[in-house]
Amino acid sequence: MSHKALEKLRQRFSSSIVETHDFRGDDTAVIQREALVEVVSWLREVHDLELNMLTDMTAVDYLQQGHEPRFEVVYHLYSVARKHRLRLKVQLAEEDPVVDSLCEQFKIANWFEREIWDMYGIRFKGHPNLKRILLYEEFVGHPLRKDYPKERRQPLLRRPENEIAEVLARRGKARSLPTATE
């Protein structure tokens, strides 16, 4: 069933497809980013494919993995009526991580795309409200990029230094009486 989807896609958009492969029935098509909206709309509308549900959407950072270009956005499509799946991938270069938004085609893409922007810093052209969804506005950088240092903390709030110093000083002799400090 799903081989048919890949076959039809290859016939219809031969010039926009970078490569296709299937691994144990999981069909994947890597397509050019300019064709994304057209391909998705077509897959959704064409009668015997009807891939009308965007079940998941994520991104991959291939930094230092010997993979060019650096980013990949992955779309998982499912047909509720015909019960088959198709995976689409779009490759994006580090210096220009922009792809068209799918908010028009799938409402759920709104939040998926905001999450990908939050975590990977990939921008979506035509998104109505592209701002962080999980992290706070004060956060600098995109933490799931492989070059984000994993020890870096960006606290929103910390106690005053003297309170923390007092706690440290008190450790080990918790029973001593309080003294007036001033």
Add this chain to the structure above:
Amino acid sequence: MGLEFATGRLADAVNWARKFSLFQYPFVTACCGMEYMALWGPRYDVARFGAEFPRFSPRQADMLMVVGTVTERQGPILKRIYEQITEPKWVISFGVCASSGGFYQNYATMPGIDHVIPVDVYIPGCPPRPEAVLDALIMLQEKIQTGQGWSQRQYQVEQERKRLDRQQTRNAR
């Protein structure tokens, strides 16, 4: 001397009453919550220690239980809830995540809630056994009785400063 003795006895009595009527506010964010529920059940029964009554408004509570992982984004929320609790107040950090961040070492997780609010008792464990929580509760009761809770100490320090101020004014006169 007589007055000090009387007020000392009074404070003891008040602290005794406080330690057996802890109204808790559960700040439950993660899987430790399951163990926290077991604590309430008939098998462990935290009611035996007078701390069974959860208030779902911090303004009616005097013990904050931070149960589970706290993210950096929750920091201001936690601080605000702590500030709403009436004095004197106590904080129990329930589980490793609340105490130190636990096995989360990343951009999102706060490395221990004591970076944001003062903590009286830490409970290790992932999640801690209910026995460990009851032990912590007894430790907290000891702290309350001896006036060693953070907010109790702050209050005493404040009183001491006022007393010194008064003395200074009297001497200057």
